[in-house]
Amino acid sequence: MTLDISIILPARDEAGNIGELLSEIGRVMADTDHEIVVIDDASSDGTRQVLALARRRMPQLRVICHESACGQSAAIRTGVMAARGRLIATLDADGQNPPGNLPALLAPLLQAAPEARIGLVQGQRVNRQDTWSKRWASRFANRVRNALLHDGVSDSGCGLKAFPRDVYLSLPFFDHIHRFMPAMVHREGWNVVTVPVTHAERLSGRSKYSNLQRGLVGIVDLLGAAWLTGRRKLPQTHELPMGLADTAGKDQPPLPRTRTAIVQDPVLN
Template identity: 30%
Template sequence: MPNTLTIIVPVYNEEKNLTRVEKELQSYIDQCKLKITVLFVNDGSKDSSLQIIKQICTQNKTFNYLNFDKNYGLSTAIKAGFDHAESSLVGYIDSDLQTSPKDFNLLLEYIDDYDLVTGVRSNRKDSLIKNMSSKIANGIRRSFTQDGMDDTGCPLKIIKADYAKRIPMFQGLHRFLPAMILLQNGTVKQVPVQHFPRIAGKGKFGVWNRLLGPLADCIAYIWMKKKYINYKIADKA
C-alpha cells in the first residue's frame, strides 16, 4: 500500500465545524499507520473560517491550508488540493463531517487493487427531499457515464495521486471523479460508509443545483469523453 496520504478538506463558511474537524481528523491520524497531511482549502469563506484554519495550522503542523481570493466552488477546491498534494494518495472529506474520517480505513483496504475507492452513504441522515433529489441526480449521471457508481456525491474518497493529478477538471467535476478515473483506464470501487446528520453550519447545495447541475455537467462530460486523449507507449528508443 502507498504510505503517504493527503486529506483534502474544502471549506466554505464552516466556522462552527472546524474545531471538530481538527479533533476528529487528529484522532484518525493518531491511529493510522500512514503518514498523513491534512490540507484545508478555504474557498473564499465570508465568516471566520480562515482565521480558525490559520490557528489550527499554527498549532498543529500536520495541518496546512490554501486560501482562495474568492469563492470558486467545490470542484475548484478539490482540484487545488490535487495540484498541491505531494503524497502517493489523496483523500477527500467534507468539513461538515457527515462522513467519518475513521471510514477512510474501509476505503484503504482496497486501494492496492483499485485506483479510486469511494464511499457510498448507507442509511443517509438527510431530509427526504435531499435524499430523493440526490437519488434522481445520481440516476441521471449514471445513465450518461455508465460508471456503475451509486453515490458519486459521497464526500469520502481515496485516489492514487498520479491518477488524481491527471483528471481534466471542470465545474461540477466532484460528481464525476469515478468516471474520470475510468477515462484513464483506471479502476474504481465503491464501499458502504457511515453517514451522519449535519449538526452545524448550512448545506451548500439545494434541490435545483443538485438536479439541474448534474444534467448540464453530464453534457459537458459526454463532450469531454469524445475528445479525451488517452494513450499508452508501446515502445521507445
C-alpha cells in the same frame, strides 16, 4: 518532503464544524504519517480564524486560502496541486463524512498490487442523514447520471474519495468534476472500487446549494461529462523489445478492461 497520504478538505463557511472535524481526523490518522490540507474557499463566517487556531496545535495541518469563492471542485484541485502525498483522500468539511471511514477508504490503494490499476476508491453512503427531499434528488440524479455514463457507481456525489495524486492530475478538469470522478477515472483506463461509508447529520451551518440549483448545474455538467467520455479512445499499446524486430506487427494481448469493484464491509451490512 514527500508523504504517503494527504487528506484534503474543501471548506466554505464551516466555522461550527471544522475544528472538531480536524481533531477527529488527527485521532483517526494518529498512527499514519499524513498531512491535512484545508482549502478555505473565501469563507466569511470565521472559518479562517478557527483554522489558524487549529494550526497551532496540529503541525500536520496546512491551510490554503482562496481570495474569492471558486467552488468545491476548484478547491479540491488547489489542494491536490499543493499536496505532498502520493495518495489523496477527500472529505467534506461539514462533518457529514465521519473521519472514521478514512482507513477503509485508503485500504484498497495501500494494499492492492500495482496491476490492479485502482484509480479511485469511491465512498457510498449508507443510512444517509439528510432530508428526504435531498435523498430523493440524489437518487434521481445518480440514476440519470449512470444511465448516461455507465460508471457503475450509485453515489458519485459522496465527498469521501481516495485516489493516487497522479491519476487525478491526468483527468480533464472542469467545474463540478468531483461529482463525475468515477466516469472520468474509467475514461483514462483505471479501475474504480466502491466502499460503504457512514454518514452523519450536519450539526452547524447549512448546505450552499438547493436541490434546484444542483439540478440545473448538474444537467449541463452531465451532458459535458457524457461528451468527454464518448470522445476518449484509449490506445492498446506494447513496447517493442530491443533486438526482437521479428515481433513487430504481431498481435499483442489487449490491456485489461476497467471495471468497478464493490468492497463489502460486514460492519455496515
